[in-house]
Amino acid sequence: MARKIIVANWKMNLGGKDGILFARALLKELEFHGFMGETCSKKVVLCSPATLLDFLGELLIGTQISLGAQNCGVESYGPFTGEIGASMIKDWGAEYVILGHSERRIHFGESNKEVALKVQQALNVELTPILCVGETLEEKGLGRTEIVIQKQLDEGLGMVDGADIIIAYEPVWAIGTGKIPTLEDIAKIHSMIHDLYPKYPLLYGGSVNERNIADIIHLPHVNGVLVGKVSLNVQSFMSLLKNMEDK
Numbered sequence: 017m018a019r020k021i022i023v024a025n026w027k028m029n030l031g032g033k034d035g036i037l038f039a040r041a042l043l044k045e046l047e048f049h050g051f052m053g054e055t056c057s058k059k060v061v062l063c064s065p066a067t068l069l070d071f072l073g074e075l076l077i078g079t080q081i082s083l084g085a086q087n088c089g090v091e092s093y094g095p096f097t098g099e100i101g102a103s104m105i106k107d108w109g110a111e112y113v114i115l116g117h118s119e120r121r122i123h124f125g126e127s128n129k130e131v132a133l134k135v136q137q138a139l140n141v142e143l144t145p146i147l148c149v150g151e152t153l154e155e156k157g158l159g160r161t162e163i164v165i166q167k168q169l170d171e172g173l174g175m176v177d178g179a180d181i182i183i184a185y186e187p188v189w190a191i192g193t194g195k196i197p198t199l200e201d202i203a204k205i206h207s208m209i210h211d212l213y214p215k216y217p218l219l220y221g222g223s224v225n226e227r228n229i230a231d232i233i234h235l236p237h238v239n240g241v242l243v244g245k246v247s248l249n250v251q252s253f254m255s256l257l258k259n260m261e262d263k
């Protein structure tokens with residue numbers, strides 16, 4: 017059985033000395049509870065701010081824990097002040113990059129076209145994109161959820177086909193709000209995405225926590241979760257991992 021994937025999205029947190037202490041404490045717990053073993057049924061991916069990738073890249077060598085970034089540039093290198101190219105992220109030891117997160121779409125105006133360019137940049141250097149899609153509350157209210165998601169997928173994936181990509185369904189209204197869709201709705205959207213793009217593993221994200229994980233993780237076509245807030249606390253994150261076994 018394929019390993020369940022748990023992606024920790026630290027967002028703009030834990031990017032300095034606090035992140036170093038946190039990562040060391042987390043790794044100790046992960047090791048103690050058997051999440052580092054090759055036979056572990058879960059794959060943990062830590063997506064830190066870019067400032068910590070170098071440090072984490074070293075720290076995670078020889079562990080089963082993977083490293084990811086939260087964004088990359090649409091260009092590889094050159095006069096793009098403040099940007100970080102996919103190859104730089106790869107150099108730091110990352111294997112994954114979150115792309116098209118709703119916070120980037122909302123606060124930085126990222127379009128599907130831009131997301132598609134970033135997906136291509138990531139694939140060019142063999143970084144696995146974790147492409148985020150999801151509807152806003154307004155779109156949900158208008159009954160446009162499926163249309164919005166299909167457009168984000170079709171445009172965001174562009175011409176790539178069959179490449180190493182992960183898709184994360186994250187309803188915008190569920191992120192950081194404590195609200196989640198019904199299990200039926202999560203299953204429905206996952207099955208729709210699976211029908212459209214059957215080759216890609218699918219994650220659910222948006223207010224996943226220690227209490228709801230056991231129900232979500234066992235839904236059909238849910239290959240893992242993308243976790244924000246709960247990944248910022250060692251004990252909560254460890255409880256989430258342990259509670260995945262509850263069913």
Ligand code: PGA
Pocket residue numbers: 025186190191192193194221222223224242243244245246
């Ligand atoms: P949350 O964030 O778990 O805090 O809702 C999820 C995400 O933004 O990926």
